[in-house]
Amino acid sequence: MRHVIEPTDLTLEEQSELIAEASLIMRNPSRYAEVCRGKILASLFYEPSTRTRLSFESAMISLGGSVIGFASGDVSSAAKGESIADTIRVAGCYADICAIRHPKEGSALVASQFSTIPVINAGDGGHEHPTQTYTDILTINAVKGRLENMTVGLCGDLKFGRTVHSLIKTLSLHPGNKFLLASPEELAIPDYIKWILRDRGCEFEETRDLEGAIGKMDILYMTRVQKERFFNEEDYVRLKDSYILDMAKLEGAKPDLAILHPLPRVNEISVEVDKDPRAVYFYQAMCGKFVRMALIKKLLDL
Amino acid sequence: MLSIDSIEKGVVIDHIKAGKAMQIYSYLNLDVLDCSVAVIKNAKSAKLGKKDIIKIEDRIDVDLNILGYMDPNITVNVIEGGMITSKLKLTLPDRLVNVIKCKNPRCVTSIEQEIAHVFKLSDKQQKVYRCVYCEQEQK
Known part of the structure; x- marks a missing residue:
């Protein structure tokens, strides 16, 4: 069993x-x-x-x-x-x-x-959240035709976002993947994930600037800043709008970027992005x- | 001075930090053994000033791995035929079961009372253990 x-x-x-x-x-x-x-x-x-x-x-x-x-x-x-x-x-x-x-x-x-x-x-x-990860890799494989040699951006709540942790652990096993980790300092990736990335010899960079990093990405995985992960509401209100993806930020992105999101979305991806062919998050839900x-x-x- | 007979066969756990012997007695589950066990507290020590010692008679198969986590300065002598036949080199155990408790309030161990608190060694150099349930680090 x-x-x-x-x-x-x-x-x-x-x-x-x-x-x-x-x-x-x-x-x-x-x-x-x-x-x-x-x-x-x-x-x-x-x-x-x-x-x-x-x-x-x-x-x-x-x-x-x-x-x-x-x-x-x-x-x-x-x-x-x-x-x-x-x-x-x-x-x-x-x-x-x-x-x-x-x-x-x-x-x-x-x-x-x-x-x-x-x-x-x-x-x-x-x-x-392993089945979300399998969903994510099925989506990436369907859209990009591969799971290796990509620059994978992850943005939003990287501290409590379980989908992010699972996806990094999996994609770091495929050769040649690099990670760009865009989050507010309070929601930065936990040390144990960085420890895994170092252990596997993966390149990664932490940044507070999504717009500056987006041009390098093949994949952009957006996540929601989740209210239920905070101990107090003040912190949540201060941080929830930190990283919102809109068409202006996408101007510097690659034409074949794939934008994923585990959903539900609150406002971290502007609805105008839904029409862009690079937005694959509803296809991802189907996968x-x-x-x-x-x-x-x-x-x-x- | 207190005299404890030397043992023919068994294990002597020496250079225990004074006052820690009963804690080690508990972690090694020595209470369940039916052989003689002597716990000596505050013995004189040239190296430490005071130290604790535990002597276990007749048994040499006690799992002593936990000692490497608790205090690497402890020495363990295996006695056979009244002589020290080997000195065990203590290493960090791969797993700790019910030795330390996970402090992560989001960990399942905070609500599921019956399960053991299990940690695995993730970094030997830094002596880092992680909870097997939530992967929280415990130094």
């Missing part, structure tokens, strides 16, 4: 296979409509989510399976103080595979230690369903 708690739980080769499979599903989804007939996904979401939860559930339904679960910790026994360990043991009695989102870092790892069914981490606080279909299929050995 396999779990996916962090992106590297699949080897690079397995990730390539996953992307290839997701691309096949994307081209001909009806061929996979019965693959998970009779199988059940437990969708355990302790905190709000739109894309991740809906794409997991849509993925399982599109594979012919069914979904049980909850969309908030308030309506599960967690509200009565049930531990993650107990919840996952119970979920294993009713489902064949589980996707879990929980605000605490390491929660999915705990779940996997007690689970009798494969566990997929659908986001554990500010820590990891999320197909990569999750491929992952569910893989973990259930189907």
Whole structure:
């Protein structure tokens, strides 16, 4: 039995296979409509989510399976103080595979230690979000045709943005990728990620100036400054508008830049950018369903 | 002066910083052993002034890796046939289980009471350990 708690739980080769499979599903989804007939996904979401939860559930339904679960910790026994360990043991009695989102870092790892069914981490606080990473690399591969030798810009909340951490960890395993990290000082990338980049011999640069760095980027990965990651509202209000992408900032960008965003967007990408062909974030959201279909299929050995 | 018989076979943990012996006794789970264990506190030491010593009789298979994390100045002598047969070189253990606690308030260990606090060694030179759950650094 396999779990996916962090992106590297699949080897690079397995990730390539996953992307290839997701691309096949994307081209001909009806061929996979019965693959998970009779199988059940437990969708355990302790905190709000739109894309991740809906794409997991849509993925399982599109594979012919069914979904049980909850969309908030308030309506599960967690509200009565049930531990993650107990919840996952119970979920294993009713489902064949589980996707879990929980605000605490390491929660999915705990779940996997007690689970009798494969566990997929659908986001554990500010820590990891592997299926978003697989979505991101499927999108990048589809748009750029490669995953190596790129200058990858990441902008916004690099401190608490779990999608950013997971993507850096994965893309740093592909040769020749450089990273430009644009954030306010208060939301700079954590030391442990820099430690990983140094360890893997990756070039990276931290900057406070998105506009000055955008011209070098092949990929620009924008993130939201999330209110729920702050301990006090004053800090949030002061920083939330720090890095907004608009058409003026895009003037200096490469014509084949790909702009990604895990969504939801608040105002960090101006809506005028949506019409620019370099904006691929809604295509990216669509990729999320197909990569999750491929992952569910893989973990259930189907 | 207090006299503790020398041992024929076992382990002597020496040069423990005075006052730390009971902490080490606890981390090594020596309470579960059914052999003789002597804890000597505040023994005279030329090197340290005062030191603690732990003698474990009959057992040489105690997992002592934790000592490398707690105090690299501790010396460990293995005794067989009444003689010191080897001196163990202490190294930093790869994993620490329930030795230190994760201080990250966002870590799952802050709410999930039954799980062990596990850290893995991520940088030997800097003696950096990271929580296996949230990857928070603990020096």
